[in-house]
Amino acid sequence: MTAFIPGFTVALAWIFTLVGWTAVGAVPSDTFSDSAMRWMLFLPGGIMFLVSAFMHTVLARKTAAQIGWQTNGFQYEIGFVSLGLGLAGIVAANSGPQAWWPIALAQGVFLVLAAVNHVVEMRRARNFSPGNTLILIYDIGLPVSYVALWWSLA
Numbered sequence: 001m002t003a004f005i006p007g008f009t010v011a012l013a014w015i016f017t018l019v020g021w022t023a024v025g026a027v028p029s030d031t032f033s034d035s036a037m038r039w040m041l042f043l044p045g046g047i048m049f050l051v052s053a054f055m056h057t058v059l060a061r062k063t064a065a066q067i068g069w070q071t072n073g074f075q076y077e078i079g080f081v082s083l084g085l086g087l088a089g090i091v092a093a094n095s096g097p098q099a100w101w102p103i104a105l106a107q108g109v110f111l112v113l114a115a116v117n118h119v120v121e122m123r124r125a126r127n128f129s130p131g132n133t134l135i136l137i138y139d140i141g142l143p144v145s146y147v148a149l150w151w152s153l154a
Helices: 002-018 032-057 060-067 073-093 097-125 136-153
Strands: none
Touching: 002 032, 002 136, 032 060, 032 073, 032 097, 032 136, 060 073, 073 097, 097 136
């Protein structure tokens, strides 16, 4: 069940934008796309990365088991990078467009390459654990959202 949550935060960010909820860091001149970008950076790009940091460090063994892995030092590194990406996402959501693109790029590259790794695990190790498969909704959904918003804001 917890494997659904990351992808759900991407959907929530879009829903919050569509219903017109004021985004974190919003300014009166924000367009629909500005609001969507702020929600993406704050919720799936900020809060969800902070949750990931907690899961990969404090709850490392449980998280590894959900993914179908063994706990190891690299998992803690994922937690540490998630902490930095999450904090940067929250700061960017409260900033202007000049701060959005560098963090969206960093998060997007990280997630797309994580998705590639999960697919390789599925093929090579036949790892179809929910934590290794359902995470693809998030790993692909957030970068696709960033690209769509980049095009709409360009």
